[in-house]
Amino acid sequence: MSEWKLNNYISVDCVVFGFDFEQLKVLLVDRVLKDEKTGNELFSDLTLTGNHIYEHESLEDAAARILFDLTGLENIYLKQFAAFCDPDRLKRPNDQAWLRASGRDPNSRIISVGYYSLLATKNVTLKWKGRNVKWYPVSEIKDLAFDHYNILQSALVALRRELLYEPIGFELLPEKFTLSQLQKVYEVILGVNLDKRNFRKKVARMKYLIPLDEKQKGVAHKPARLYMFSREVYEKTRKEVLDFNI
Amino acid sequence: MSEWKLNNYISVDCVVFGFDFEQLKVLLVDRVLKDEKTGNELFSDLTLTGNHIYEHESLEDAAARILFDLTGLENIYLKQFAAFCDPDRLKRPNDQAWLRASGRDPNSRIISVGYYSLLATKNVTLKWKGRNVKWYPVSEIKDLAFDHYNILQSALVALRRELLYEPIGFELLPEKFTLSQLQKVYEVILGVNLDKRNFRKKVARMKYLIPLDEKQKGVAHKPARLYMFSREVYEKTRKEVLDFNI
DNA sequence: AATCATAAGTGTCGTTTAAACACTTTTTAT
DNA sequence: ATAAAAAGTGTTTAAACGACACTTATGATT
Numbered sequence: 059m060s061e062w063k064l065n066n067y068i069s070v071d072c073v074v075f076g077f078d079f080e081q082l083k084v085l086l087v088d089r090v091l092k093d094e095k096t097g098n099e100l101f102s103d104l105t106l107t108g109n110h111i112y113e114h115e116s117l118e119d120a121a122a123r124i125l126f127d128l129t130g131l132e133n134i135y136l137k138q139f140a141a142f143c144d145p146d147r148l149k150r151p152n153d154q155a156w157l158r159a160s161g162r163d164p165n166s167r168i169i170s171v172g173y174y175s176l177l178a179t180k181n182v183t184l185k186w187k188g189r190n191v192k193w194y195p196v197s198e199i200k201d202l203a204f205d206h207y208n209i210l211q212s213a214l215v216a217l218r219r220e221l222l223y224e225p226i227g228f229e230l231l232p233e234k235f236t237l238s239q240l241q242k243v244y245e246v247i248l249g250v251n252l253d254k255r256n257f258r259k260k261v262a263r264m265k266y267l268i269p270l271d272e273k274q275k276g277v278a279h280k281p282a283r284l285y286m287f288s289r290e291v292y293e294k295t296r297k298e299v300l301d302f303n304i
Numbered sequence: 305m306s307e308w309k310l311n312n313y314i315s316v317d318c319v320v321f322g323f324d325f326e327q328l329k330v331l332l333v334d335r336v337l338k339d340e341k342t343g344n345e346l347f348s349d350l351t352l353t354g355n356h357i358y359e360h361e362s363l364e365d366a367a368a369r370i371l372f373d374l375t376g377l378e379n380i381y382l383k384q385f386a387a388f389c390d391p392d393r394l395k396r397p398n399d400q401a402w403l404r405a406s407g408r409d410p411n412s413r414i415i416s417v418g419y420y421s422l423l424a425t426k427n428v429t430l431k432w433k434g435r436n437v438k439w440y441p442v443s444e445i446k447d448l449a450f451d452h453y454n455i456l457q458s459a460l461v462a463l464r465r466e467l468l469y470e471p472i473g474f475e476l477l478p479e480k481f482t483l484s485q486l487q488k489v490y491e492v493i494l495g496v497n498l499d500k501r502n503f504r505k506k507v508a509r510m511k512y513l514i515p516l517d518e519k520q521k522g523v524a525h526k527p528a529r530l531y532m533f534s535r536e537v538y539e540k541t542r543k544e545v546l547d548f549n550i
Numbered sequence: 551a552a553t554c555a556t557a558a559g560t561g562t563c564g565t566t567t568a569a570a571c572a573c574t575t576t577t578t579a580t
Numbered sequence: 581a582t583a584a585a586a587a588g589t590g591t592t593t594a595a596a597c598g599a600c601a602c603t604t605a606t607g608a609t610t
Contacts, residue, residue, distance in 0.1 A: 068314070068389075111389075113413075114391050115391070116389050116390055116391060117387060117389040117415075118389075138386060138387065140384060141387045141417045143357075143363040143364075143417070144362050145359075145360050145361070167359075169314055169363075169415075171387045171389070219469075223465075223469070236587085237587085237588090238586075238587075253569070253570075253571085254587085254588085254589095255570095255588085255589070255590080256568075256569065256570085258588080258589085259567090259568090260567095263567095274577095274587095276577095277577070277578075277585085277586080278577065278578035278579060278584075278585060278586085279577055279578075279584075279585040279586040279587070280575060280576035280577050280586060280587045281576075281577060281586095281587080282586080282587055282588085283587085482558085483558090483559090484557075484558075499598070499599075499600085500558085500559085500560095501559085501560070501561080501598095501599095501600085502597070502598060502599085504559080504560085505596085505597090506596090506597090520558095520606095522606095523556085523557080523606070523607075524555075524556060524607040524608060525556040525558070525605075525606055525607075526556080526557060526558045526559075526604060526605035526606055527557095527558080527606065528557080528558055528559085529558085551610100552610085553609080553610075554607100554608080554609070554610090555606100555608080555609095556605100556606085556607090556608100557604100557605095558603100558604075558605080558606100559602105559604075559605100560601105560602090560603085560604100561600105561601105561602105562599105562600090563599090563600095564597105564598095564599090565597080565598085565599105566595100566597070567594100567595080567596070568593100568596085569592100569593090569594085569595095570591105570592090570593090571590105571592095572589105572590105573588105573589090574587100574588085575586100575587075575588075575589100576585100576586095576587075576588095577584100577585085577587095578583100578584085578585090579582100579583085579584080579585105580581100580582085580584095
């Protein structure tokens with residue numbers, strides 16, 4: 059057993075969550091491996107969006123870069139949630155073939171740090187035209203390449219927990235949103251049904267949720283009032299709000 | 305800017321928290337650098353306990369190994385809380401000298417994954433006799449080597465948060481403990497004073513806190529009833545308990 | 551043996567939050 | 581004009597929170 063391991067590679071995997079007012083989605087890349095000579099497709103599966111880090115780049119910067127390359131957006135909500143390091147995490151046959159085909163030592167060890175980010179899908183125009191990147195409903199995903207299914211599940215757990223205790227639901231919505239849309243965020247991510255009146259009573263206590271003098275337009279029902287999230291109010295009041303749920 | 309970075313080193317840093325019924329403490333190593341020729345001490349400062357990972361070892365296993373080497377204990381509570389990757393995290397003069405003296409390229413990049421662990425100091429006999437490892441009160445620590453002060457603060461934030469939402473206070477106490485000792489855990493870590501009667505009402509609702517037919521001995525006051533934590537009851541009831549504090 | 555010092559242990563009340571529950575209103579589409 | 585769709589709104593009961601003070605059991609001291 060060597061004292062420590064050289065040639066560990068560090069990569070960042072981004073679990074890019076998106077919300078379209080109906081479902082929680084995640085950005086996945088279609089990984090296609092073709093036979094070098096014949097050009098026949100050997101296999102095709104899906105991966106999270108990820109990349110190795112540059113030499114003078116922090117993990118956070120690498121994650122932001124990946125997101126920028128995908129969406130052209132900056133200052134997206136990004137949260138590191140875990141590091142993945144199982145020595146056998148890239149040892150499945152497809153993954154080994156993929157590593158060989160892309161010129162990497164299939165025995166090298168790649169440690170990956172996971173970030174999740176939150177977006178409203180309608181804010182996003184996917185930029186990474188060179189590859190096949192699309193939104194997929196999280197609930198329909200059965201398996202992914204590498205250990206990415208595991209990473210995704212781990213991101214989901216972290217997201218649920220974060221959502222329960224921090225105001226991050228807004229990050230999955232456009233700047234202006236309705237209370238029903240916000241409620242749906244909680245319902246979809248936590249997998250529960252919430253009572254509309256109780257939900258509204260609860261959010262009414264959140265000072266950082268600012269009602270606007272503006273309503274939905276073009277909907278075939280009573281138009282809802284729009285709200286926005288005020289980060290300033292949140293930062294100001296977060297210390298007061300800290301209560302100890304022992 | 306290279307496509308990705310070779311020769312990243314991965315290490316694990318363990319923030320080993322201990323509790324002695326009075327204070328929160330942390331295990332630190334006295335890092336002494338001596339001049340190669342004269343043997344004079346060039347500097348001495350404190351680091352967290354950490355190590356590089358072995359070739360076929362997961363991060364979790366590496367953290368458990370470090371803990372075992374320190375204390376001889378297994379199955380200690382261990383929680384990964386963050387990865388530290390700032391490209392300049394080892395660039396202070398002492399750190400550079402230390403890396404050179406220990407035969408490492410001072411320009412190599414070391415990415416460190418942080419774990420914190422929880423122990424009752426009275427359960428522990430420190431084993432790592434070769435080096436100077438001791439408990440230090442967390443509240444008295446002003447600076448540490450490398451970016452370890454930053455890592456420690458980050459561990460503290462993670463610990464406080466975890467303590468608010470999960471029953472981990474027990475991990476800092478002996479198997480059998482009194483309610484006042486448990487209350488003290490919360491008070492010290494969260495930095496608050498709690499009302500004894502309200503605290504007891506609250507913990508009375510925790511089914512996994514088992515009162516024993518046993519009392520403290522040898523104390524110069526009314527002896528307290530002893531309790532223990534039941535992991536089985538906790539696992540059974542945790543799903544019921546999940547409520548959504550939206 | 552009596553007293554002291556120390557921490558354990560215990561209950562009430564007013565306030566806040568949680569959870570269950572149904573109807574009216576406003577808009578667009580037909 | 582009417583229908584369809586989602587917005588918006590209040591009450592009641594139960595549980596939890598937060599503030600607050602005295603009695604009890606033990607070992608130490610005299």
